[in-house]
Amino acid sequence: MHEYDIAVIxxxxxxxxxxxxxxxxxxDEVLIIDRDIELGGILQQCVHNGFGLHIFQEELTGPxxxxxxxxxxxxxxxxxxxxxxxxxxxxxxxxxxxxxxxGLVSIKAKAIVMSMGCRERSRGAINIPGSxxxxxxxxxxxxxxxNKEGYMVGRKVVILGSGDIGMIMARRLILEGAQVQxxxxxLPYPGGLIRNIVQCLDDYDIPLLLSHTIVDIKGKDRxxxxxxxxxxxKRKPVxxxxxxxxxxxxxxxxxxxxxxxxxxxFGVKIDPVTGGPVVNESMETTVEGVFAxxxxxxxxxxxxxxxxxxxxxGRNAARFIKDKTSVYGHVINxxxxxxxxxxxxxxxxxxxxxxxxxxxxxxDRIFKNEKLVVRIGETVIKxxxxxxxxxxxxxxxxxxxxxxxxxxxxxxxVDVE
Amino acid sequence: MGKTAITCTICPIGCTMEVSEDKSSxxxxxxxxxxxxxxxxxxxxxxxxxxxILTSTVKLKNTNLKRLPVRTDKPIPKKLIFACxxxxxxxxxDAPVKLGAILIxxxxxxxxxxxxxxxx
Numbered sequence: 001m002h003e004y005d006i007a008v009i010x011x012x013x014x015x016x017x018x019x020x021x022x023x024x025x026x027x028d029e030v031l032i033i034d035r036d037i038e039l040g041g042i043l044q045q046c047v048h049n050g051f052g053l054h055i056f057q058e059e060l061t062g063p064x065x066x067x068x069x070x071x072x073x074x075x076x077x078x079x080x081x082x083x084x085x086x087x088x089x090x091x092x093x094x095x096x097x098x099x100x101x102x103g104l105v106s107i108k109a110k111a112i113v114m115s116m117g118c119r120e121r122s123r124g125a126i127n128i129p130g131s132x133x134x135x136x137x138x139x140x141x142x143x144x145x146x147n148k149e150g151y152m153v154g155r156k157v158v159i160l161g162s163g164d165i166g167m168i169m170a171r172r173l174i175l176e177g178a179q180v181q182x183x184x185x186x187l188p189y190p191g192g193l194i195r196n197i198v199q200c201l202d203d204y205d206i207p208l209l210l211s212h213t214i215v216d217i218k219g220k221d222r223x224x225x226x227x228x229x230x231x232x233x234k235r236k237p238v239x240x241x242x243x244x245x246x247x248x249x250x251x252x253x254x255x256x257x258x259x260x261x262x263x264x265x266f267g268v269k270i271d272p273v274t275g276g277p278v279v280n281e282s283m284e285t286t287v288e289g290v291f292a293x294x295x296x297x298x299x300x301x302x303x304x305x306x307x308x309x310x311x312x313x314g315r316n317a318a319r320f321i322k323d324k325t326s327v328y329g330h331v332i333n334x335x336x337x338x339x340x341x342x343x344x345x346x347x348x349x350x351x352x353x354x355x356x357x358x359x360x361x362x363x364d365r366i367f368k369n370e371k372l373v374v375r376i377g378e379t380v381i382k383x384x385x386x387x388x389x390x391x392x393x394x395x396x397x398x399x400x401x402x403x404x405x406x407x408x409x410x411x412x413x414v415d416v417e
Numbered sequence: 418m419g420k421t422a423i424t425c426t427i428c429p430i431g432c433t434m435e436v437s438e439d440k441s442s443x444x445x446x447x448x449x450x451x452x453x454x455x456x457x458x459x460x461x462x463x464x465x466x467x468x469x470i471l472t473s474t475v476k477l478k479n480t481n482l483k484r485l486p487v488r489t490d491k492p493i494p495k496k497l498i499f500a501c502x503x504x505x506x507x508x509x510x511d512a513p514v515k516l517g518a519i520l521i522x523x524x525x526x527x528x529x530x531x532x533x534x535x536x537x
Binding site for chain 2: 037044047048049059061062063064066067146147148149150175176194195197198199202203387388
């Protein structure tokens with residue numbers, strides 16, 4: 001059995017940042033395991049720019065952002081195993097892997113960082129009626145075909161869902177000569193970033209239909225068209241609003257799900273709202289010595305936030321193997337209040353908060369001129385005025401170690417008021 | 418020129434703005450609907466000379482990867498995007514190639530180069 005200080009599962013932006021930070025904080029033997037044939041994860045197919053504004057104060061493309069971290073990783077001499085699938089993890093931190101070159105290999109690690117990312121919701125997850133022809137792709141799959149493998153997915157395209165990848169693919173396909181007819185979004189507000197609505201849809205006169213969804217798919221071998229209808233407040237299609245669009249391709253950009261089959265396999269507790277592991281202030285899961293970061297914990301909208309969170313996970317994994325993490329002292333649980341869907345982290349062990357802690361959360365609808373109010377028990381410890389909040393943009397609040405001590409209560413809540 | 422509707426992308430608020438010509442102001446334009454000073458500047462640039470960084474891919478030979486990601490190293494005028502795409506799609510690159518390597522110099526006389534977005 002191979003032994004490492006820290007095994008990192010997944011070599012995308014989260015895994016790269018965690019491994020680098022762990023090494024810099026004194027973990028000698030660090031290994032990244034990835035199932036793809038190269039490091040960088042999904043960044044390698046995100047050829048558009050807009051990455052790195054916070055971390056590098058520059059607008060980079062996905063591959064450029066990845067390459068900076070890959071270069072640093074190699075300079076630090078961190079090991080990585082590619083084209084290798086992780087089959088399972090045990091509670092005593094043994095990772096079993098398989099690859100065509102090495103066969104079955106077990107790796108024992110003093111700490112594990114899980115950074116497997118997320119995957120796309122597919123047609124089955126949203127139950128679109130109609131026939132089942134070819135030509136229906138998730139937006140990310142289409143992105144991989146076009147940007148890495150060099151296959152054009154279609155000529156006449158309809159997009160369901162206004163997630164960022166869907167909008168970015170709308171522009172990408174138009175640039176490569178396709179016709180993108182319409183983007184339909186079931187919610188009354190767009191899912192992705194405003195920057196993408198302007199630069200991907202408005203720039204190319206692609207209509208965005210809010211409160212609309214697909215009610216029928218037509219086609220036998222290849223998709224021939226879709227019927228789009230308006231929906232009411234309960235997301236039920238309104239009779240008489242149906243409109244038929246001819247198309248040879250349908251892209252789905254209808255949400256992302258953290259990929260946690262591995263985590264569930266050895267008893268890591270999952271938050272039902274985020275779909276990712278419950279984590280504490282150190283980004284440690286409910287299994288001791290197993291950390292998690294990036295989209296496997298909760299879906300982020302900016303890679304810069306993934307990098308920040310993953311650095312924290314890597315740093316704390318290194319602390320853990322040197323026995324520097326305190327498991328004693330006062331514990332505070334975080335709980336989403338009015339207007340908040342979730343908060344990460346869910347658990348705060350006060351003794352491990354040195355200066356301050358960042359709480360990440362999403363609101364459940366659009367709010368204008370409201371406040372985010374943080375309480376410990378009944379005591380208000382922070383109030384932040386917000387001109388505008390929407391579910392598509394993650395909110396973040398910094399709480400100082402001193403503020404945490406304001407009440408001796410063990411429940412921290414955040415409400416929109 | 419009439420009124421042009423523009424959604425601001427400076428911050429997440431995304432103000433819906435209206436830009437119209439105004440001879441009496443120093444900039445020559447009147448911006449309405451913005452909630453900050455930066456929005457005004459953005460609105461004026463969007464009607465006078467909107468520019469974008471263009472990102473795409475080109476055919477790649479000699480390696481497993483079939484397409485090389487590329488981008489312009491400076492923003493180019495929005496109206497030249499499709500003309501530049503035509504030129505980008507006409508070239509083929511042989512691996513190895515380094516991040517930042519210039520693949521097309523001064524594309525369409527925009528002053529921008531098309532560069533490789535990664536090392537292969």
